[in-house]
Amino acid sequence: MKQTPAFMKVTKGMFSVQFSWTMWFLAIMLGVNILNIIKVIYQGGGVDDYYLSVYIAANIYMFIIGLIAVYFLPHFVDKGVTRKAAFKGTILAAGGLSVVIPILSYVLSAIVTFIVKMIADVNFHIPNLNEVIFKAEGHIIGDLIQIIVLSPYVEPQTSWLISILLFSFNIFIYYVIGLFISVSFYRFGPTIGLGAIGLSVIFLILEDTLLRISLHLPVFKRFAMFENLPYLIAILLTIAVVVLIIGLIRLITKRAPIKI
Amino acid sequence: MNITIKNLTLSYGKETALNNVSLELDGPKIYGLLGRNGAGKTSLLSIIASFREATSGSITINGEDPFENEHIMQQVAFLYDKNYQDESENIKTILQEIQLYRPNFDMDYANYLCDLFKLDQKKPVKKFSKGKQSALNVTIGLASRAPITIFDEVYLGMDAPSRDLFYKELLKDQEQHPRMIILSTHLVSEMDFLFDEVVILNNGKIFMKDDYETFISRGVTITGKRKIVDKIVENKQQIDRQQLGDTVSVTIYDAISDEERALAIDHGVEISSPTLHQLFIHLTKEEV
Numbered sequence: 001m002k003q004t005p006a007f008m009k010v011t012k013g014m015f016s017v018q019f020s021w022t023m024w025f026l027a028i029m030l031g032v033n034i035l036n037i038i039k040v041i042y043q044g045g046g047v048d049d050y051y052l053s054v055y056i057a058a059n060i061y062m063f064i065i066g067l068i069a070v071y072f073l074p075h076f077v078d079k080g081v082t083r084k085a086a087f088k089g090t091i092l093a094a095g096g097l098s099v100v101i102p103i104l105s106y107v108l109s110a111i112v113t114f115i116v117k118m119i120a121d122v123n124f125h126i127p128n129l130n131e132v133i134f135k136a137e138g139h140i141i142g143d144l145i146q147i148i149v150l151s152p153y154v155e156p157q158t159s160w161l162i163s164i165l166l167f168s169f170n171i172f173i174y175y176v177i178g179l180f181i182s183v184s185f186y187r188f189g190p191t192i193g194l195g196a197i198g199l200s201v202i203f204l205i206l207e208d209t210l211l212r213i214s215l216h217l218p219v220f221k222r223f224a225m226f227e228n229l230p231y232l233i234a235i236l237l238t239i240a241v242v243v244l245i246i247g248l249i250r251l252i253t254k255r256a257p258i259k260i
Numbered sequence: 261m262n263i264t265i266k267n268l269t270l271s272y273g274k275e276t277a278l279n280n281v282s283l284e285l286d287g288p289k290i291y292g293l294l295g296r297n298g299a300g301k302t303s304l305l306s307i308i309a310s311f312r313e314a315t316s317g318s319i320t321i322n323g324e325d326p327f328e329n330e331h332i333m334q335q336v337a338f339l340y341d342k343n344y345q346d347e348s349e350n351i352k353t354i355l356q357e358i359q360l361y362r363p364n365f366d367m368d369y370a371n372y373l374c375d376l377f378k379l380d381q382k383k384p385v386k387k388f389s390k391g392k393q394s395a396l397n398v399t400i401g402l403a404s405r406a407p408i409t410i411f412d413e414v415y416l417g418m419d420a421p422s423r424d425l426f427y428k429e430l431l432k433d434q435e436q437h438p439r440m441i442i443l444s445t446h447l448v449s450e451m452d453f454l455f456d457e458v459v460i461l462n463n464g465k466i467f468m469k470d471d472y473e474t475f476i477s478r479g480v481t482i483t484g485k486r487k488i489v490d491k492i493v494e495n496k497q498q499i500d501r502q503q504l505g506d507t508v509s510v511t512i513y514d515a516i517s518d519e520e521r522a523l524a525i526d527h528g529v530e531i532s533s534p535t536l537h538q539l540f541i542h543l544t545k546e547e548v
Contacts, residue, residue: 009360013360076361077333078342079358079361080336081330081333081361082329083328084328254328255313255328257313258306258311258312260302260340
């Protein structure tokens with residue numbers, strides 16, 4: 001009987017553990033969204049739809065679970081799994097999660113909106129996150145916070161496919177950035193770990209700018225000079241940066257000693 | 261299974277944990293890896309288990325480099341004193357996961373061992389006492405039935421009756437499912453009966469490797485009148501000497517001839533064999 005490759009087992013294991021955390025995350029976000037809707041029903045005003053709420057919060061969520069994911073490396077090597085299989089499985093599971101979260105939040109959002117509209121007249125915001133960026137007068141730290149909070153956004157109403165793909169891509173980047181930082185700390189200690197944080201900030205700014213150029217979205221004033229970059233090159237560079245981060249993670253973990 | 265280690269050195273910065281170690285372990289035997297704290301036992305075992313690479317030198321398992329070798333790594337189980345304080349999973353879940361990755365894992369046997377060590381499979385592992393967590397490590401190690409199974413002092417947290425159960429179970433299972441088992445310890449006295457072969461590691465170097473009987477037979481303790489004893493042990497490797505008045509007790513790591521034995525008997529000098537524990541203490545003490 002042919003054995004299932006170890007990386008597939010890791011993918012399945014990592015996906016199921018992180019998916020169970022994700023269900024909690026989505027449930028908490030749903031609870032908050034429902035509370036906001038109830039508040040709006042009684043007090044008036046508007047509320048973000050569920051999809052948008054998750055869109056904004058999922059970056060941080062994926063960053064955190066990416067940070068935690070490094071602790072699965074010793075967990076798997078301990079069971080006789082190679083670092084390569086653990087790496088492949090972790091990245092594939094993160095990819096799977098990055099696809100599932102947007103789809104689930106899109107479907108849940110549609111259901112919530114449908115039910116709420118049947119029982120009450122609630123005004124759901126359709127904010128243009130990109131306009132907020134446009135208005136921003138940048139201090140670098142302020143820009144960075146905005147990059148994290150307000151990722152490039154395409155409303156599902158405009159194109160649900162592009163919106164979901166962009167959502168997936170955004171949260172996947174945050175996961176790999178989290179993983180990159182944690183594997184750097186794990187392998188090299190705090191000095192190089194802190195360097196990895198610095199490098200991650202550059203990666204995030206780069207990805208944000210390239211994505212905005214690719215999607216013809218407004219770019220931070222600080223990076224306005226790149227606006228004329230052809231969008232095809234921007235897309236290719238966006239993918240290249242993600243591949244670079246993943247490559248660095250593999251390089252760092254390839255021969256990493258397991259601490260006991 | 262065969263483990264061949266040649267000129268292996270492992271350094272952590274300026275500190276050398278293993279210094280030019282060469283060693284061959286072969287066949288389904290129980291090896292006792294003895295060494296004082298900091299002798300390099302865990303470092304050596306970590307390399308065998310592909311937890312880390314050596315700074316220089318080579319290691320092969322069945323002729324292959326084990327590091328990142330999927331086929332070899334799944335055949336080596338390394339059980340160590342793991343920190344379970346954040347482990348919120350229960351034993352049942354942990355065992356089910358290990359079963360996925362260890363081709364020879366026997367769940368029925370694991371269940372039997374859990375009952376033997378009175379491990380509640382539904383309780384989160386972090387809530388177990390240190391002794392129970394050690395028993396879990398022992399359970400995983402035995403039930404994995406990996407062709408190379410390494411126990412790195414995992415049993416230290418267990419109480420004496422549990423350790424005794426483990427020793428008996430180890431021998432029983434080794435008889436039914438022979439494999440290479442490496443038991444690392446500095447608690448030699450209660451485990452010596454388990455060992456087929458003994459490897460002593462001291463200050464990062466292989467001090468000696470031999471089968472248990474040969475090793476034990478090399479040690480001789482001679483007790484009696486100082487003058488006679490000194491005559492017998494003259495020019496021999498003395499590893500311990502105790503004196504009370506005119507009576508001395510000298511342990512040598514050397515052979516004595518028939519003439520010397522006859523001389524001892526004639527003068528009422530007693531000749532005995534030291535235990536592995538005593539030999540280990542005397543031999544490694546000398547090096548410090």
